[in-house]
Amino acid sequence: MISLMPRLEAVYNKLSPCNTIADIGCDHAYIPIRIIENNLANTVIATDLNKGPLDIAMSNIKKHGFEDRIKTRLGSGLRTLDKGEAQEIIIAGMGGEVIADIIDADKDTAIASTLILQPMNSQYEIRKYLVNNGFKITAEDIVTEGFKVYNIIVAGRGEGEKYENDFYYQLPPYLYSHKNFKPLYDKKMREFVKVVSGLEKSGDTGSEKLLKYKFFLEELKKI
């Protein structure tokens, strides 16, 4: 069985059995290989924008003898898929704004499937994008790898909860009881303090961003 680091294991654990799963930006193809090893789906479509990572994926797939069940495709985002072709779509290990751009570029394809997203940053932007664009966040997970903290967001078509208080897109209340909430809280504290002190040091004391992050910091301290 292919061994996955906790981040990828947590992404894998959010998948449900189905006919076809797509992994967009698959790179090494570790998740597609695990899916076939466990027979979680009949077929996986493993895509990447770049030839280098896709070559690595193809070599790993070949090593496991899964060429007939994992199809590789070179190309950007969801353009490599037909609408409804995959019941579940993974987009992991990229920046949150890149992930939101990928979804937005082919919204009809995205909204027809369940999305398992693992943004490396900008979780705020992606949550806000999803609930304001016809998606509902149905589950989230927090996973740690040493000092690193990752979020996994599961979303699908639906009416998502829209927050009046913008802070809740940073830290939605449903995460507060998660066993890994404390490391996430500490990470957010470090992030907000860094943004606020950076803007203050640069003399950018009247900016909208500074006011926003000071507000986030105050809200964080209330939890």
Ligand SMILES: C[S@@+](CC[C@H](N)C(=O)[O-])C[C@H]1O[C@@H](n2cnc3c(N)ncnc32)[C@H](O)[C@@H]1O
């Ligand atoms: C850091 S790797 C993450 C690999 C794997 N998904 C993971 O989570 O470990 C990001 C991969 O996404 C690919 N990528 C970046 N932008 C992409 C896009 N628009 N469409 C498809 N793949 C993309 C990169 O080439 C790279 O292989």
